[in-house]
Amino acid sequence: MSSSPQDAVTTLISAILQLVLQQDQQLERAMSQVFSLHKPTVAQQAQTVAHCGALLRRLNAYQALTGADQSLSALIAAYFSQVQSTANAQACWQQLSAPVQDGCPDWLEQLGQAELGADWPAERAALAQAAPRYIRVNKLKASKEQLQQALAQAGIQSQPVHGVDTALQITSDGALFQSTPFKQGWFEQQDAGSQLVAAALPVKPGSRVIDACAGAGGKTLALAAAMQSKGRLLAMDVEQWKLDNLQQRANRAGAANIETRLISSSKTIKRLAGKADYLLLDVPCSGSGVLRRNPDAKWRAPIRLAELQQLQQDILQRYSKMMAVSGELLYATCSIFPSENRRQIDLFLASRPDFVLLSDQQISPAVTGFDGFYYAHLRRISELY
Template identity: 35%
Template sequence: MTPAARLSAAMEVIAAIDTQRIPATNALKDWGVAHRFAGSGDRAAISGLVYDVLRRRSSSAWLMDDDSPRARVLGMLKLERGFDVERISRLCDGARFAPAPLSDDERAALASRTLDGAPAHVAGDFPEWLDDAFAKVFGDNRIPETSAMARRAPLDLRVNTLKSDRDKVRASLRHLGAQPTPWSPFGLRIELDADARSPGIQAEPDFIKGAVEIQDEGSQLAALFTAAKSGEQVIDLCAGAGGKTLALAAMMGGRGRLIATDRDKRQLAPIHERLSRAGVHNADVRTPKDGDPLAGLDGSSDLVVIDAPCTGTGTWRRNPDAKWRMRPGALEQRVKDQIEVLDRAARLVKPGGRVAYITCSVLPQENGEQIRHFISRHPDFEIVNATDFTAPLGERAIAFRDAALLSSEGVLLTPQRTKTDGFFVSVLKRPH
């Protein structure tokens, strides 16, 4: 397919998302089924265009003064891809499979309109109802912060130190352009161009033998800040597919007791194969069945890790469709879920133990406010200073603290500040 034909296809997919009110993944799959002639490179390029339109949905419509699928695609080409009006015009020449030529109004908008004067939720491309929350956490910087949340994310990998080390894995993945991440001592990063297909990491020997996992650097840091140690009893309370469980196991060096569970047993389905591939032998996966999988463990754990159910606002770079489908009711439910899991964790920690609370959200209701409410309910806990729990970064710690957003409740990572997904981490300790 030509670049112009791919552009037409992206307009079709965006129209399907609008009219059928379906997730982008479904719309792209339906298009692929109906157009089997399209190769993998074509599908990857079309997917990239569609997700870039979703990332820049509001700002593109504002720029064009038109909210149609075509207008949003054209606006995205200028705002996200940096195309000038002549380059866009060459793609829209009306030839076979190409979009129709630019109208006078479209050409004028692309040539002269900017986002100057656009409201924050338009310039930052986020739902308007979240503006107060973003203003509370970011203040006047909410436009650059949320704009960074609308850019494509790189592919980050975590080296499994139970199987290998970063230098060895980096050398074997040199053909993919893997470079060390700026903060995590276990991370590698592969930058991706706008039209690039994600490399087939799962087919790489290092992945197959368990030496590397796909994990955003922010998630790697969140695990590192828990300070899980060899010989401890650690509970991963919201283990899901096991990403942080694997990181915790590596930090523990395969020694100690690591218990992984999740209230949704379906989320745990991939964890067994992942633990086996990673060479983890000290993990006990407990699936909720008829009773409490953690019965009898109250007051026994050195560390309880909560990778809390949350709105996922910090992962919008990877899932831009989610931000436009998010509703206030979802935030309210997640806050309730977080209260429940925090109170459950408090019961499991022994004197001198700690709770590590993690969200992939930047919203204050799920982060600092949640921690303040927890302390009011559990005055026997104290908040560990972020300066202390970020110390494992070593010589990088000072620069990291300058980059991240530290508060009395914890630390917030954002795409703008730390070039990671958005993560909040707080460590709570029960004194002896």
């Protein structure tokens, strides 16, 4: 007898969780490995992604509901019992503390309270929710209206996002990355908050722009579109494979002004002293603002915040020398913790009178429904400091 579709999804969930929880693999990599092996349908993949994310966002809660039986099968059963909202499951759920209901490990609860105080419970609850699905229209190739129409023809519904000019929220299921608009480079998947960060650096066509911590390149591609693919956009990172992936994405997007460069040593930065009209520093951080998208991160070792803060300040101090006088710098994180955000900027400005702060913004998951980000917009006003 063949298994039911639900049985197939449960098998996929079990296989993924085994890799994540027992072999310490990252969720995205585990899903890719399992999907490659089992070849599930698009619908089964979508269901599996949703269930794995929901389970891992509140892992400790479902573990508490299993009692003494901590097996994967018991964990998955506890999760589906809660999803089905049985009376017994609801009664057991209400006995859990609020932090556990929100899927918050003890170390994160202590850190969140220390960083945000009375604002932490609302942010914690927001980070326990499923993240909406946002895309950024690539205006090098299509308008927002053209993209919406093309997606609708592919059976994918979307709606504009208030306050984010380039964003659409996907409101239906569908094979987004198998659609013709994606293959043609009309959009990239990018959270609306991330799009706000990229838009905060007022690049212009013909500018000299450096994205010095480019990573996967979401913000690099947004900058290229804002520059109308005119001028020089140098995307830099310490990992070549990320730059290789970025180049492929740039080719699909028609972003012809992107040049990638590996940061192989401190000399790579020194050679670019005074060269940038605009500089984006999307620095390594705790990722506290994007935990709902990366829920497995909560169940690994606690964040080494002190080490990250030292790295952030080091990048600010050294990489900012790439700025030309009168140039503008955007410091950004995907964190909601002040010690990685405004406090880092205050520390930087105290030692660098050649920079002034123009504006900054904390993007709150609880307030906006977007992922959590921070940016500070600065200008270099002199060469000496």
